[in-house]
Amino acid sequence: LPELPEVETVVRALRPVLGERRIQRLELLHPRVARHSDPAQLEEAAHGAAIGGLRRRGKYILLELEGGRPPIAVHLRMSGQLLLSSGPLASPHVRAVFHLARPEGRLNFVDVRTFGTLFLLDGSEPEGFRRLGVEPLSSDFTVERFAGLLASSSTEVKSFLLRQEKVAGIGNIYACEACHEAKVHPRLPARLLGRTRVQRLHAALQAVLGRAVEQMGTTLSDFRRPDGEPGNYGNQLLVYGREGEPCPRCRARIQRIVQHGRSTFFCPRCQHPPRRR
DNA sequence: CGCCGTACCTGGAGGC
């Protein structure tokens, strides 16, 4: 499901295609897609706007508009896709269409489950966006900063990684993969990671997210790049979705547990908790 | 304030 690498993949694919183009019209086709904004204001802001650039913040895609207009944020949530097309799509799940000019075309927001949203960054954006934490692939994400965030939380570390106001962009798949790469037990309380584990987890997050960006994300079911192609990282997942299979590092059976209502996949042998002293 | 559980939603998988 779309996490930082998938969203980054979408932004990188759209940037050269959308830069310098104009939005003729934004067509909202489902009442839930603009539930965090006034739909009329959203359509008005997009109407005739020249696209200034594309950025990513956490799992949000930011469409910057010229002429002093506020940016439009897109969140794909579980099943959202931004698909380019020249004409109308046959899908019954098209929730919004950016009609593009010069050259003519469409950027379709397709979303089976209608969890995804479009909203204006005009000061009325939801709290979740405003309070996003540090970008894990930026130079701001230092070991010291990560250690400070972990130290102030007693939440289990894997659940901590899902909290967007701490570190932005990590979802269930990469949280599991990073804990495995760092040999960190997912149930370990965040503040109890020692220096070594903090360093390993910090490096693992950067490595796993970086590799997944290079591979253009993970497609388990719904994720598609804007040209409709899947991501390539799925076959490189070592623990996610692999309950009962041997750990590629130590051959112990991968376990599935539930933390805060979410599945966690991990290796009980090589992700052992710290020894008591 | 921090943390937790639940709602939102639909397609696909699995049971019988």
Place this chain on the structure above:
DNA sequence: TGCCTCCAGGTACGGC
């Protein structure tokens, strides 16, 4: 074959 139930999960929100 078909009907039923359950599960996936990011974020908003209510409750404690």
